[in-house]
Amino acid sequence: MTSPIAREAGRAAPLEVALPRPGARRRLGGGMLENERALAAVLLAPAVVLLGLFIAYPFVMGVWLSLSSTSVGNPGRFVGLTNFVKAWNDSIFRTAFGNTFVYTFWATIFKLVLGMWLALLLNRHFRGKRLVRASMLLPFIVPTVLSTFAWRWMFDPTFSVLNWLLYQTGFIVTKVPFLSDGTYALWCAIVVNTWRGMPFFAITLLAGLQTINPDLHEAASLDGANGWRRFWHVTWPLLKPVTLVVVVFSVIQTFSDFQLIYVLTGGGPANSTHLLATYAYQVGVATGLLGEGAAISLFMLPVLFFVVWLQLRYLRRLEGA
Amino acid sequence: MSTGDVNRRHFLKSTGAAAAVASTGIEGILAARRAPAWAQGTKLHIVRWVDFIPEADKVLKEKLAPEAGKALGAEIQVETINANDVQPRITAAIQSGAGADIFFLMYNWPQLYQKALVDVSDVATAVAKEQAGFYGVFEPSFRVGGKWLGMPHSIVGNAISYRKSWFKEVGFSEFPKTWDELRKATAALKKKGKPYGQTLGHTFGDAPTWAYPLMWSFGGAETDKSGKKVVINSKDTVESVRYMQALWKEGCDEGGLAWDDTNNNRAFHAGDICATLNGASIYIVAKRQKDKLKDERGEPLFQDIDHALYPLAGGKGQYPLYFSNGHGVMQYSKNQKLAKDFLRWLHKKENFEPWFQACEGYSVAATTDWEKHPMWSKIDKPLQLFRTAARETRIFGYAGPSTGKATEAFSKYIVVDMYAKAVQGMKAEDAVKWAETELKKIYEA
Secondary structure, three states: OOOHHHHHHHOOOOOOOOOOOHHHHOOOOOHHHOOOOHHHHHHHHHHHHHHHHHHHHHHHHHHHOOOOOOOOOOOOOOOOOHHHHHHHHHHHHHHHHHHHHHHHHOOOHHHHHHHHHHHHHHHHOOOOOHHHHHHHHHHHHOHHHHHHHHHHHOOOOOOOHHHHHHHHHOOOOOOOOOOOOHHHHHHHHHHHHHHHHHHHHHHHHHHHHHHHHHHHHHHHOOOOOOOHHHHHHHHHHHHHHHHHHHHHHHHHHHHHOOOOHHHHHOOOOOOOOOOHHHHHHHHHHHHHHHHHHHHHHOOHHHHHHHHHHHHHHHHHHOOOO | OOHHHHHHHHHHHHHHHEEEEEEEOHHHHHHHOOOOOOOOOEEEEEEEOOOOOOOHHHHHHHHHHHHHHHHHHHHEEEEEEEHHHHHHHHHHHHHHHHOEEEEEEEEOOOOOOOOOOOOOOHHHHHHHHHHHEEEEOHHHHHHEOHHHHHHEEEEEEOOEEEEHHHHHHHHOOOOOOOOHHHHHHHHHHHHOOOOOOOOOOOOOOOHHHHHHHHHOOOOOOOEEEOOOOOOOOOOOHHHHHHHHHHHHHHEOOOOOOOOOOOOOHHHHHOOOOOEEEOOOOOHHHHHHHOOEOOOOOEEHHHEEEEEEEEOOOOOOOOOOEOOOEHHHHOOOOHHHHHHHHHHHHOHHHHHHHHHHHHHHHEEEEEHHHHHHHHHHHOOHHHHHOOOOHHHHOOOOOOOOOOOOHHHHHHHHHHHHHHHHHHOOOOOOOHHHHHHHHHHHHHHHH
């Protein structure tokens, strides 16, 4: 069977055109590649398996552990919410719980403000722009443990290079207790987290900024808007969706942060810089009380769930409007 | 002292003679003059801490492991990790049912991991019989229900390393003998910019070995004899906390709250602190690196270092906590017999000796016989007090038995944190009350 076009062209010379024929479908793998549903299932399967194995299974195990009295070497038995109650009455847990909120809140604010500022700066044209944009990512790319060790060295209680610098330049007369005072130590952790996470904000917001039509800025400045008003009335509204996404990701990562605190302070001094993740580790893995450790870590779930839900709801409203 | 070659020849000769006596284990293996039939490529994996005397680890990995491998016909793999990471490693291994065959066990961990350890009584009783018995601390800590669940290996004693010349400058020709004298001396030295260095951080060695003896020596205790009633909230404990607050402010480097077990070594070697509680490693390392570690006059630092016993007098007694340790064979291991054979081999006098000598007093053996070793008469005077140090140590859980609950309290650093909170500004009574609440959750749960 030939098409009209082929017939026309074929007047000059017969044209061999390969057209799909009804029988061909079955020869291509039993119709799987043509059947969208089956194909979708096949393509999703690896991701589902990975998620199931490395996310769902440990999560379910964690929930089961939290409801049992399991400790290292002892299978334990079902104890209901005992571990959760015990955690709630634990003064160290309450400190860790509070620390996690303080740490997440301030680190996110700093990262957002500084990241936005950096993004706005990098959105301009200047010589070496590409180099600066690439090197700016370094704090985020360098493995956390490595960079945190370097920071720990800089904050060292005895040999701190920062103390030395401040002392030599006359700003201080006695050592600043960077890591030996609970409050200082938590703020040091916030500083390190900000340093580390700022590039993530900057690069994502920069991407968002680049989608904003420069004509809008031009129009605004023609109407007499200064830099700040241009930002607040043009840039910020258009950047809100991207900002929300990056803030959600950052909050999740920061709230469940482990590496930074573990390497920087180990949760000390005297448990004053513990976050939920590090305290769960100390109780569950170091001390071997797996049930209690699992319960402590599960306290993160409702908070994160709520944060994600809130922000996604807001996003949906934004997009709807 | 002869080296490995003579040891091996001597060893083989003596076991050749012992072959006449029907025996199993090592003697039988060597008598048969061929390695036992382990599967090709059998590996015995041992996880230990990174020793504070690097030469001891070197002897273990480069000399003893290969020799044992040859003797036992398997590959012995010794892995050393940061001491504070051993406990999480053990937890992970037990829960997953796979990991090292032998783990380094500290203090009274056999109590905590009793369900996952293999009974090594045959190895332990044989070694104890041959070497005049274990030190007293191992009975409550490594023996569970009459069975030895850990093979005692050594005890790391501690003492206060101090700078002789600096203490002389403030009127102390000998190290302060009482708690009050220590306060006076360190206050004077802190004014000169040379404070006492002590960690109150979450680290397994220097912090508990300071905190528990401080409490015990003032008359305080975690529990009563039954181990079921928490008695820490007493006048004695509060007094010890008040003392610590005063000492901290007047005489200590206040950065110590963030120190781990290496900071005081480094600070001492850098000439930042006048004294600190530690094992013998400060002196030994200063001596072995005498070209690098010099004092402010350009002289080798080790010549100005001496040791004093801790805890001090002036309280209700003097009860130290030394770091006793050993090895445990894990129940999930597929090489349990090989593991036990290795431990038997390791504790033979000829094999243990090079390791013992490399430690130079930093670690002493678990058995009392080694107090008689000729090394003690030859080592430097500042190290000689470590010879008998292991005799007096208590273990945590006092005054009750040293059970898994005592380990839990130790792992949570409750006693250490009691002092840490107090020096950070909490009232002494409140800090003790906090510790009581936390201990009750463990002992009286």
